[in-house]
Amino acid sequence: MAPRSNEKYLDTGRVRQKARTREQLVAVLRDLLKDGQDPSVADVAAIAGISRTTAYRYFPDKEALLHAALPETGLGSLLGEDPPSDIHARLERTLDAHFEFIRAWEPQLRASLRLSLTPGAARPTLRGGRAVGWYRDALAPLESNGAGVDTAALAVRLRAVAGIEPYVWLRDVAGLRPDQAFSAMRANALDILGAEMSRQQ
Template identity: 50%
Template sequence: MQVPYESTGRQRQKGRTREALVAAARALLARGVSPGVEEVAEEAGISRTTAYRYFPNQRALLLAAHPQIQERTLLPEDAPQDPVARLDIVMHEFVRITLDWEPQLRTQLRLSLEPGAEQPVLRQGRAIGWIKDALEPLRATHPAVDVDRLALAIRSATGIESLIWLTDIGGLSREEAANVVKSSARALLQAAILCS
């Protein structure tokens, strides 16, 4: 079994080099470039040979540039118990994250749609967990509402996929698209409550 380059020798230095390459990839993506390993190496001031030791191809590099968002919840500690207010808070933050990381998320979506592609981290369902967290009070106040299914429905109308459709196809500005996403989430929640 081959030992990965990064797990041998000066691991801290290698960690810093990897992070510099990832940061350079993110910076280029944010400027609208879909960079290859050589462009990222130049941006980071690292030799191409070294860069290829970390990322053998563009796909591996772009997957590593995915946003690292570890929050288990987007709600503040003093979050209200009203599910509508909670969802509004979560959707405000989720839309902000989506807009802040739009170039990287677009790249991850493109990579995830390639035939035979491994599913990148974009497909971990983190946003579904954030939405379920917002909807949690419904389990007690509206037990007939299927919170898990509602979270999936809300997620299907939000995120990078919706932003792309609303801006690229629908012709909306990012601000208009953000408002549509937020109001769609709220409408789905209100409909679920009314039907329960």
């Protein structure tokens, strides 16, 4: 289970003030991520003008704060409620949700990508490999149907053609519009799945 903010603390006494403080911490983190930084809870608290002790009452660690600022990062699946059983439909739904995440948080994702390419830099929090898990979740039915598909390897192949890295190349180098870039990533991912399914037949 992903780390969560301290909801019990938020629901008792001065609820509105606590909600404002929480949102202030979240907003500061979003701005810092957009600027290419990867701050700790203490860093965010200092910039927000909130004591470190208070900040940790809201968010026990950086992951909890990240999940509040960018909720998708705390999800183990992008399929939502009542996921389909068909593999192609599951992949399409996961692609739709992943692309919406990229649309919503493109500045933060670009900044994190730049930071990860800096020699000697630690891996940024946003570069946690979560999307591979999303794609493996989409492929989960293949693990129990005896098809012999290596879903871990296939998820990596799908992530290689659908994410912020190929999106940046398609936009900045190939010169595609956002909708064209997402269409290209979708086609590549579906082609990979189709080729794998054909190989198993």
